[in-house]
Amino acid sequence: MKITSLHLDILKEIGNIGAAHAATSLSNLLGRKIDMRVPNVNMVSFTEMMELAGGSETVVVGIYLRIEGDVEGSMFFILPIGQANRFIKRLIHDETFDFSNNPVSELGLSATQELGNILSGSYLSALSDFTRLKLYPTVPGLAVDMFGAIISSGLVEISQVSDHVIVINTSIFEDDYGDSEEVQGHFFLLPDPESFETIFKALGVV
Amino acid sequence: MISSKQVVKVGIAQLDIVKSPDTIRTSGLGSCVGVVLYDETKRIAGLVHVMLPDSSLGKTSTLNVAKFADTGIEALINKLKSEGVQPFRLKAKIAGGAQMFQFTTDKDTMRIGPRNVEAVKLELKKYGIPLVAEDTGGNSGRTIEFNPDTSKLNIRTVNQGVCDI
Incomplete structure (x- = not known):
């Protein structure tokens, strides 16, 4: 199918609704003001995808889950290490927590997993309410590693049918720290190619 | 000079x-495999960043040969041949094929790392190219750099630091 500018607007709205709900959840969890950027929807090559969020070698905290149901796809929540440290320190009330520690505290990792669970859950349930489609997220996996290594896990399905990926990218940030790349958290929603038609149909656009 | x-x-x-x-x-190898083919005497090397094991998985009309283990290794050999390299002189070093996330899903694509490694080894065997060294599997991302002068493959990971194979 051909993606028109109307389609792109719909995908932006999806990113908007999803991330707004996730930002609210995060704000409630932390008791802090969380802001979000206007969503980006782009068709990018795999190489370009790897260069998002600071580049393929940048070490990040990545939460990844697969979406099953009416729509299939991959979803990532990516946080720069410094910002992830701030969030988790506040969540577990432990100022010594640091993803650079070796080993990283189990409690912190478990809190990160739960944070990912809650945020992706609010993103996807908002999306499900909006489209009235059934979305079943898998339990999220957590990795602290190079961005490229993390994100390529979500490209496997897509790479079988395409050399490009449509990525719905929304970033959120803590008000007090500004919105530079170093502190932005990113939601990347990567629907599998055959799922786009389902999304558009559900919203009355073909 | x-x-x-x-x-x-x-x-x-x-x-x-x-x-x-x-x-x-090549940087940020997760489940992908970096395959280096090199000629020690001519000091020429090639690298392909393989994403998928087999081109039969591809469902696109235009085939990006470098995406698959089978077509990628074949294309790399041909490119090296066109530089005057004798295929029988080629040796291989490989890295990658990690499993970045542990999931409880029956989808075969979640095991893509190990499958990529298997496919690469099968191709190398098919062309009679000896596999001199490998750093594969595990659950860490890798950045690799090959120096054709020393035939060393430098591997960097986030948790295990840097090593040469």
């Missing part, structure tokens, strides 16, 4: 070749 060393960068699902004194590098 002033010679400046260049680093040839290879992106995901891409391939390229390099001659001494330049080096060749």
Whole structure:
């Protein structure tokens, strides 16, 4: 199918609704003001995808889950290490927590997993309410590693049918720290190619 | 004479070749496998960043050969041949094929790392190219850089630091 500018607007709205709900959840969890950027929807090559969020070698905290149901796809929540440290320190009330520690505290990792669970859950349930489609997220996996290594896990399905990926990218940030790349958290929603038609149909656009 | 060393960068699902004194590098390998083929005497090497095991998995009309283990290795051998390399002189070093996330799903694509490694080894065997060294599997991302001068493959991971194979 051909993606028109109307389609792109719909995908932006999806990113908007999803991330707004996730930002609210995060704000409630932390008791802090969380802001979000206007969503980006782009068709990018795999190489370009790897260069998002600071580049393929940048070490990040990545939460990844697969979406099953009416729509299939991959979803990532990516946080720069410094910002992830701030969030988790506040969540577990432990100022010594640091993803650079070796080993990283189990409690912190478990809190990160739960944070990912809650945020992706609010993103996807908002999306499900909006489209009235059934979305079943898998339990999220957590990795602290190079961005490229993390994100390529979500490209496997897509790479079988395409050399490009449509990525719905929304970033959120803590008000007090500004919105530079170093502190932005990113939601990347990567629907599998055959799922786009389902999304558009559900919203009355073909 | 002033010679400046260049680093040839290879992106995901891409391939390229390099001659001494330049080096060749690919970053952020997760489940993907970086395959280096090199000729020690001519000091020429090629690198392909493989994403998927088999081109029969591809459902696109246009085939990006560098994406798959089978077509990628074949294309890399041909590219090296066109530089005057004798295929029987080629040796291989490989890295990658990690499983970045542990999932409880029956989808075969979640095991893509190990499958990529198996497919690469099968192809190398098919062309009679000896596999000299490998750093595969595990659950860490890798950045690799090959120096055709020393035939060393430098591997960097986040938790285990740097090593040469």
